[in-house]
Amino acid sequence: MSTRPLARRIIEEHLVGGRLEAGEEIALRIDQTLTQDATGTLADLQFGALGLETVRSELAVSYVDHNMLQTGPEGADDHRFLRSFAARHGMRFSRPGNGICHQVHLERFSEPGKTLLGADSHTTTCGGAGMLAIGAGGLDVALAMAGRPFSLAMPTVVAVTLTGRLRAWVTAKDVILELLRRVGAGGGVGKVFEFRGEGVATLSVPERATIANMGAELGATTSIFPSDERTRHFLEAQGRGAAYRPLAPDPGARYDEELVIALDALEPLIALPHSPDNVVSVRSVAGTPVQQVVIGSCTNSSYRDLQVAAEMLDGRTVHPDVSMCVAPGSRQAYLMAEAAGAIESFIEAGVRILESACGPCIGMGQSPASGAVSLRSFNRNFQGRSGTPDALVHLASVETCVAAAIAGTIRDPRDLGVAYPSVEAVPARYIVDDRALLAADRSLDVVRGPHVAPLPVFGPLADEPEGKILLVAGDDVSTDEILPAGPRTLPLRSNIPRISEFTFCRVDPTFAQRAREAGGGFIVAGANYGQGSSREHAAIAQRYLGIHAVIAASFARIHAANLVNFGVLPLVLADPADGARFSAGHRIRLERAREALAAGEPELSVLDHTSGTRIPVRHGLTPRQREIVLAGGLLNAARAEDASAADQPG
Ligand code: MIC
Ligand code: SF4
Numbered sequence: 246m247s248t249r250p251l252a253r254r255i256i257e258e259h260l261v262g263g264r265l266e267a268g269e270e271i272a273l274r275i276d277q278t279l280t281q282d283a284t285g286t287l288a289d290l291q292f293g294a295l296g297l298e299t300v301r302s303e304l305a306v307s308y309v310d311h312n313m314l315q316t317g318p319e320g321a322d323d324h325r326f327l328r329s330f331a332a333r334h335g336m337r338f339s340r341p342g343n344g345i346c347h348q349v350h351l352e353r354f355s356e357p358g359k360t361l362l363g364a365d366s367h368t369t370t371c372g373g374a375g376m377l378a379i380g381a382g383g384l385d386v387a388l389a390m391a392g393r394p395f396s397l398a399m400p401t402v403v404a405v406t407l408t409g410r411l412r413a414w415v416t417a418k419d420v421i422l423e424l425l426r427r428v429g430a431g432g433g434v435g436k437v438f439e440f441r442g443e444g445v446a447t448l449s450v451p452e453r454a455t456i457a458n459m460g461a462e463l464g465a466t467t468s469i470f471p472s473d474e475r476t477r478h479f480l481e482a483q484g485r486g487a488a489y490r491p492l493a494p495d496p497g498a499r500y501d502e503e504l505v506i507a508l509d510a511l512e513p514l515i516a517l518p519h520s521p522d523n524v525v526s527v528r529s530v531a532g533t534p535v536q537q538v539v540i541g542s543c544t545n546s547s548y549r550d551l552q553v554a555a556e557m558l559d560g561r562t563v564h565p566d567v568s569m570c571v572a573p574g575s576r577q578a579y580l581m582a583e584a585a586g587a588i589e590s591f592i593e594a595g596v597r598i599l600e601s602a603c604g605p606c607i608g609m610g611q612s613p614a615s616g617a618v619s620l621r622s623f624n625r626n627f628q629g630r631s632g633t634p635d636a637l638v639h640l641a642s643v644e645t646c647v648a649a650a651i652a653g654t655i656r657d658p659r660d661l662g663v664a665y666p667s668v669e670a671v672p673a674r675y676i677v678d679d680r681a682l683l684a685a686d687r688s689l690d691v692v693r694g695p696h697v698a699p700l701p702v703f704g705p706l707a708d709e710p711e712g713k714i715l716l717v718a719g720d721d722v723s724t725d726e727i728l729p730a731g732p733r734t735l736p737l738r739s740n741i742p743r744i745s746e747f748t749f750c751r752v753d754p755t756f757a758q759r760a761r762e763a764g765g766g767f768i769v770a771g772a773n774y775g776q777g778s779s780r781e782h783a784a785i786a787q788r789y790l791g792i793h794a795v796i797a798a799s800f801a802r803i804h805a806a807n808l809v810n811f812g813v814l815p816l817v818l819a820d821p822a823d824g825a826r827f828s829a830g831h832r833i834r835l836e837r838a839r840e841a842l843a844a845g846e847p848e849l850s851v852l853d854h855t856s857g858t859r860i861p862v863r864h865g866l867t868p869r870q871r872e873i874v875l876a877g878g879l880l881n882a883a884r885a886e887d888a889s890a891a892d893q894p895g
Contacts, residue, residue: 250402251494252437252469255377259360261394267401267501268435270867272394273377276359277304278386281346283311283607283730284364284780286323286739288383289330290700292390293691294880295887299335301392304354306682307331308339308346312735313602314609319736322694326739332686336390343681344575344601347371347543351454352577353679355480356488357472362389366461366779366803367543367624373454374479375472375492380461382781382807384879393883396869397806400437400466401501407444409509413665414658417452418545418622418642421459422514423506426524430721431773433463434802436502440470441494444508449670450479451547458544459624462521464776464801475671484677513657515620516640519628520721527645527657536617538569538650540643541599542606545622546574548581549670550643555587556666557647557658558594564653570611572599580676608632608731620646620655625777627725629751632732698740701789703812705877706842710793710814711834712766714827715759716749720771724804726752727775727783738782745786757790765791769827772797774815775804784808788878794835796851796862798824809870812878814838816862819848823860831855842871 249257256265256273263271278300280288285307292300307327312320324341331338339349346363347370355361357375361368364386371378381395389395405424411417424438438460440453448456453470460468470476472492480489513527540546540554551573563569571591573579579601582588591598605611606623612632613619619631619638626638639655648658718726728734728748737744749756760766768787774797775783784807787795794814798821805815814835818824827833832854841849845868851860866874876882 247495248497248499249495250404250439250498250500251471251492252377252402252439254494255358255360263399265399267399269399270396270869271399272396273360275302275362275389275395277354277361278302278389279306279308279346279350279361279363279368280383280386281311281365282309282323282327283735283738284383285327286697287781288364288387289327291384291387291880292334294700295387295391295883297391300390302390305336305390306339306350306354307336308349309341310345310602311607311609312738313341313600313604314732316732317736318694319696322696323739325692326694326697329689329692332683332689333691335685337685338683340681340683342576342600344577345543345546345603347458348546348574348578352483352575352675353682357476357490357492362386362395364779366777367458369461369467370454370458370543372457372460372467372469373450375470375476377467377469379467380779380803382779382784382803382810384781384810385806388883397466398435400435402437402439403502403504404500405438405440406442406503406505407440408442408505408507409444410447411508411511414644415511415513416642416644417448417455419511419514420506420508421456422516422524423511425462425516425522426514427504428463430462430520430522431464431776431801433460433465435466437466438463438468439494440468445470446473446475447508449475449549451549451670455544459521462624464773466802479671482671482673482675513642513645513659515645515655516626518637518639519626521625521640527641527655530655531657531660533618533655535567535620535649535654537613537619538567538646539605539611539619539621540646541572541574541604542623543574544624545643546572546578548578548672548675549668550622551578551582551587552585552668553643553666554647555582555590556668557644557651557663558596559590561594561651563595563650566653567650568597569595569650570597570599570605572604573601576601576681577675580678581672584676605631609735612636620649622646627723627777629729630725696740698742701741703788703877703881706812706839706875708839709834709836710838712793712832713763714769714829714831714833715763715766716753716756716768717827717829718752718768718770721773721776722770723777724775724780724783725777728780728786741785741789744782745789748786748790760790760792765793767833768792768795769824770795770797771824772799774800776801779803781807781810784811784813788813796827809866809873810879812874814864814874816849816864819861819863826858826860839875842875845871
């Protein structure tokens with residue numbers, strides 16, 4: 246009898262290559278893809294470089310949600326390029342204002358049992374509707390758009406058994422914060438978190454989506470919920486009942502690990518600055534004065550979330566010391582909130598209403614005051630991500646955020662003395678209006694604005710890459726540190742030469758210049774290097790500045806794949822204690838790197854010219870990845886593959 250977890254069942258249905266052994270490279274057929282404007286311009290250019298006329302995945306959607314401030318022509322130029330590219334090449338296009346990609350995709354396109362590959366780390370959100378939804382770099386998504394399989398390490402599957410039911414004021418956000426408290430950022434690398442147990446049926450799809458969304462902060466490959474009556478109800482309310490398919494693990498399914506969360510034992514939790522896993526109980530920090538509260542982001546801005554916030558605020562006023570904003574997750578959520586009177590309650594309470602987009606989550610506006618405490622219903626609070634370097638950003642449920650907006654201090658919502666909002670998480674029928682989701686139109690020509698730069702061309706791996714160690718960094722370096730987002734850099738996402746100048750600018754403003762002057766070099770770091778965003782720009786910028794390799798204790802999944810895709814070696818210390826032997830400024834060489842990689846040797850030797858020592862490192866690359874690095878990147882490798890296929894007779 247078969248004992249497969251649900252994730253494995255979907256993997257088996259989509260498997261086109263590899264063995265189903267944990268850690269082995271497997272290749273999956275991808276049904277749907279999504280891109281957003283900050284990653285989509287490059288993904289589109291890369292798709293264009295493959296020379297195909299039309300996307301080959303069942304569905305490809307191009308969203309505009311991140312780069313929305315339009316403080317100069319670049320943003321609108323990108324939107325125009327994306328729109329015309331989507332139309333020309335057979336993609337749906339979600340217009341600016343239609344909402345955050347993950348929220349809209351969940352509402353309008355999620356399908357239990359299908360695979361979704363998205364150029365954004367929170368693509369995992371659709372796991373709330375029983376999809377196998379995975380975040381990746383733009384180039385991987387471009388190849389999936391071209392109908393090619395997606396390669397990844399076969400994950401292990403962790404069962405998260407939910408028992409009981411959440412008590413009043415305790416929410417799905419608290420479930421994922423509890424998981425982050427236990428597992429830690431980076432503790433989920435190489436794993437799928439699969440939810441099961443009687444508690445699952447007590448959670449609606451939008452609540453499940455909040456949990457699946459923030460599984461990205463664990464570093465997990467993805468998170469998944471079964472598809473059950475709650476899923477059917479959600480899809481029917483979206484007018485998409487036909488997409489429903491019941492899905493569960495095999496009876497008696499066997500998992501690699503198990504965690505149990507007793508929903509009724511949870512209490513409101515909060516992530517303190519500056520990491521999503523820095524989780525404590527809200528009561529333990531109650532009384533801290535708060536200056537800003539923001540409800541929004543792909544984690545917590547569904548119709549349910551807006552309604553809860555509005556009911557709590559109804560007839561009340563935001564505390565005079567607090568600036569509160571709401572960014573509805575989608576045009577649908579916005580329309581629903583408007584029809585239910587929530588928008589009116591917000592305006593009356595003194596809330597500032599933003600458009601349906603990522604906005605403050607990615608530092609695009611609403612940066613807090615210097616040193617301010619900001620409570621956000623978001624998923625990431627890396628230092629400086631809000632746009633204010635010394636802001637103290639906390640992450641919590643909508644309920645906890647609004648309690649702070651009313652009280653002016655952090656307060657457990659149970660201690661607020663407000664009646665518990667009676668909100669139906671999923672209405673009988675959502676307002677369905679897809680006019681902002683444009684269909685393909687092959688008669689349109691692609692319009693490429695003046696600042697959309699050509700893709701840089703990279704050469705193959707050198708025989709023995711050599712250079713200085715330009716930076717020695719600690720653990721948990723996020724891609725927000727490697728290449729920050731926000732209003733100065735997001736408009737430059739389609740221009741690698743310009744955006745590369747911002748590499749590590751928050752850590753060391755001289756980095757880009759030093760790298761250029763030195764003709765490139767190396768980076769040394771601790772554990773979980775490259776956590777957070779899927780932005781491949783962080784990898785391309787390192788390559789563009791001549792970084793040959795990053796030597797770290799461990800890597801985040803998507804960033805490691807992105808480094809490989811652009812020909813930068815992610816090298817892991819054979820002995821973590823060796824990290825201390827590397828010093829900034831030392832000149833090092835990867836001895837016989839090309840030869841060793843081509844021969845499939847698992848270790849490389851780093852010669853430190855300055856100290857005269859040799860340090861062993863591992864690359865952990867699969868044969869496919871070795872070919873990619875040797876070729877100088879995935880685009881080079883894919884083109885070479887196409888050329889040799891064209892040369893084959895017949
Ligand atoms: C993020 O939340 O960090 C982003 C911005 O959505 C990124 C994508 C990007 O940098 O464009 C992500 O999560 O992948
Ligand atoms: Fe947008 Fe924030 Fe979600 Fe990233 S995490 S997709 S920036 S809302």
